[in-house]
Amino acid sequence: MNLEKLKESMYQLIVETSTNLPKDVRRAIREAKQRENEGTRAAMSLATITNNIQMADENVSPICQDTGLPTFKIKTPVGVNQLQIKEAIYEAITKATKDGKLRPNSVDSLTGENSGDNLGLGTPVIKFEQWEKDYIEAKLILKGGGCENKNIQYSLPCELDGLGRAGRDLDGIRKCIMHSVYQAQGQGCSAGFIGVGIGGDRSSGYDLAKEQLFRSADDVNPNESLRQLEEYVMDHANELGIGTMGFGGETTLLGCKVGVMNRIPASFFVSVAYNCWAFRRLGISINPETGDINEWQYQDGELVSFKEENEAEKQTAAASESxxxxxxxxxxxxxxxxxxxxxxxxxxxxxxxxxxxxxxxxxxxxxxxxxxxxxxxxxxxxxxxxxxxxxxxxxxxxxxxxxxxxxxxxxxxxxxxxxxxxxxxxxxxxxxxxxxxxxxxxxxxxxxxxxxxxxxxxxxxxxxxxxxxxxxxxxxxxxxxxxxxxxxxxxxxxxxxxxxxxxxxxxxxxxxxxxxx
Ligand SMILES: O=C(O)C[C@H](O)C(=O)O
Ligand code: SF4
The missing domain is CATH 3.20.130.10 (Fe-S hydro-lyase, tartrate dehydratase beta-type, catalytic domain)
Structure with missing residues (x-):
């Protein structure tokens, strides 16, 4: 494997993830913006957001200053040296931090000391899996702290504000998901995306929830019950009226993806991972011999640029602003x-x-x-x-x-x-x-x-x-x-x-x- 090339590919993955919001996310934000009524606080906030997305892209600078806890999911063909991949990631992370593409975010939990380069005990998170394919897949999510703090895990049965009892069935799960959107309010930078994990234990449930965030925003769940559940949540969560940044408005949720796994008889967890609108996750496939990037994920479809509408909005704002x-x-x-x-x-x-x-x-x-x-x-x-x-x-x-x-x-x-x-x-x-x-x-x-x-x-x-x-x-x-x-x-x-x-x-x-x- 060409290690220098691999390091460069990982660096590109980090920079793109931090600075260039994926197309599926941009599409969801564009739709949300079209739903808001002109002149409202929500519409103005969304205009700032799309302006910011465009600026980050053009400046090749972080969309949000909180570049989160970098979490890599890597799949390798049998025989590929995972230790070398880890080394390449560490070097790429250090460089991206030095170049201002990542904020130094790794803090000693006991002393409060910031390591300065994003490396430290448990950071970044790198998870490996082997697979039968002949290329390496590397996915990265940069999920910030504000939305991470709004993740929530329910243990069924439970009593929920406004909704009463959530029992150990699909309807109880539905109530938990609706509640998770309510409890986040604007604090996780709504409108957000949620990944939901049904079942597992406390840790595998959250892992499953986070895994859902890697699904494309516009895919359809192959499990019929979960498809219905996702659609229900998308239809109704926006009726809560929390809106962009909790200012009120038509769009509170941009995406809902639900996954399921078995549980043990006594436990019934519903785990929800909340991600802000700055939903930064990308994926690449890498040639294991050369270390080159073969393909980018989540980038299907036309270019979604906000440039023209941003310009138009600036002009109307300038004209109407007394x-x-x-x-x-x-x-x-x-x-x-x-x-x-x-x-x-x-x-x-x-x-x-x-x-x-x-x-x-x-x-x-x-x-x-x-x-x-x-x-x-x-x-x-x-x-x-x-x-x-x-x-x-x-x-x-x-x-x-x-x-x-x-x-x-x-x-x-x-x-x-x-x-x-x-x-x-x-x-x-x-x-x-x-x-x-x-x-x-x-x-x-x-x-x-x-x-x-x-x-x-x-x-x-x-x-x-x-x-x-x-x-x-x-x-x-x-x-x-x-x-x-x-x-x-x-x-x-x-x-x-x-x-x-x-x-x-x-x-x-x-x-x-x-x-x-
Ligand atoms: O740490 C930050 O800069 C922001 C954080 O992501 C937050 O949403 O509060
Ligand atoms: S929750 Fe808000 S401030 Fe925090 S990472 Fe997301 S967009 Fe940035």
Whole structure:
């Protein structure tokens, strides 16, 4: 085997997966976009998403800053050396990280130290299988953390919010799947794709669920009962009205694939793997002698480019946008200005913002801040950064992270340091909402996964603190221009997230009657 060539093929697989969304996924997103009504928040969010997909493709940069836990599934003909393939993958991963195509994402679970090159205990995940064919197949999925956190496993029978009892039969399974979409809300960057595994044990059930994510988005399940189940879920999950990013809207789910395996008598698991719209998975077949790529998977059909519609949308947006409907914010922001903002307002931010996510929030809860945060804006974001030869940092991808993880800390930190606005995605809970009201603060929702779109708004990196937490977790000082987000929680006790959660739960309850016998 030509090892250099093999390494190059693996590198190409990684770069393409991170930067170029597969055609089947693009088709599903295009259809979703066509279903939304013009001018709604959902339509605007989807326009940002398609713009971002196009930018990532053209810049050959990550679609989303969270390039996930790289997971490879490799099938080899008998006699092929799997250790060499592993070595090629490790080298390709290291290079892709150095080149800013992957974010350094491998973190020591005990010390919190980031390995810096995506290699470490258990990362990346590589699974081998042998097969009778004469070529190597390599598939890769880059599934980010926000949607991974929304995976859910049900043990039947169980009681479900809105749906009542889910029993040990097809109808109980149906209820679990509907519930899984509801519980994800916008936090996993809806509209999403779900892979469902019925049966197995706790680990093989999840494996089966994740295996379904490798099916083509437009295939048809050969098992008749599962085909009906998939169709039912696709027809009805969108009636929940959660919509893109949980803003409400026509499309909540872009795909549902269900697989089944046997179980042992006492266990009945339904495992659901939730994948965000940034559904990055590709596959290649490799010539075992030369190491060359023979073919790409998931790329059948015509080119799905969003270029033209993006241009058209930009022009209509520019023509219809009365500047008065958009509030400009520039830090330091006063309490008075914040109190004028209401849920639904669109804000455009110029000037400084500071990133802060999990490690920073924990740190700030019992330490002083490295800078004066009075009147400032915190951005829940773990960017992909590269340093040039002169030592200057550049942002390669910088979308928001799921904010709810900071719920235990956020309110106290805002009050203690005088922070006036936080930007993130997926919304926050009652503790933060109360603090926003008391202190005079807002929560701004940015579009999850739109990492190129936001990176483009960042004009310079003015500094960095707390680098000991690693690149994604450090506090980056960013100077932005025209960074657009929506107020989804204001200082008057209003939360769009609370509202959508409540209304989608009411809609979920409409699906409690038996459908499958
Ligand atoms: O880690 C991140 O940057 C984002 C994460 O994928 C998330 O959805 O919260
Ligand atoms: S930020 Fe959103 S799009 Fe990116 S990996 Fe997380 S869930 Fe997916």
């Amino acid at each position: 500047e008065s409907s958009i509030v400009t914010l520039e830090a330091p922001i006063t309490e008075e200005k914040i109190r004028e903002l209401k849920v639904g307002d669109v804000v455009r931010i110029n000037g400084m913002m500071y990133t802060g996510r999990d490690a920073i929030h924990k740190h700030l809860s019992d330490n002083d801040a490295p800078i004066d945060l009075n009147g400032q804006i915190i951005y829940h974001c773990g960017p992909v950064m590269l340093k040039d030869d002169e030592g200057q940092w550049h942002v390669k991808a910088a979308g928001p992270t799921t904010s709810i993880r900071e719920e235990p800390y956020q309110g106290d930190i805002m009050k203690r340091f005088g922070i006036r606005a936080v930007i993130g995605k997926g919304g926050m809970g009652p503790k933060t909402l109360a603090a926003l009201e008391e202190h005079g603060g807002v929560y701004l929702n940015a579009i999850g996964g739109a990492a190129q779109y936001y990176a483009d708004c960042i004009k310079s990196v003015e500094g960095v603190d707390l680098m000991q937490f690693g690149i994604p977790e450090a506090m980056w000082h960013l100077k932005v221009e025209g960074f657009t987000a929506v107020v989804t929680m204001d200082s008057h006790g209003n939360s769009l997230h609370e509202k959508v959660d409540k209304s989608s739960l009411e809609k979920l309850a409409q699906f409690k009657d038996r459908v499958f016998n």
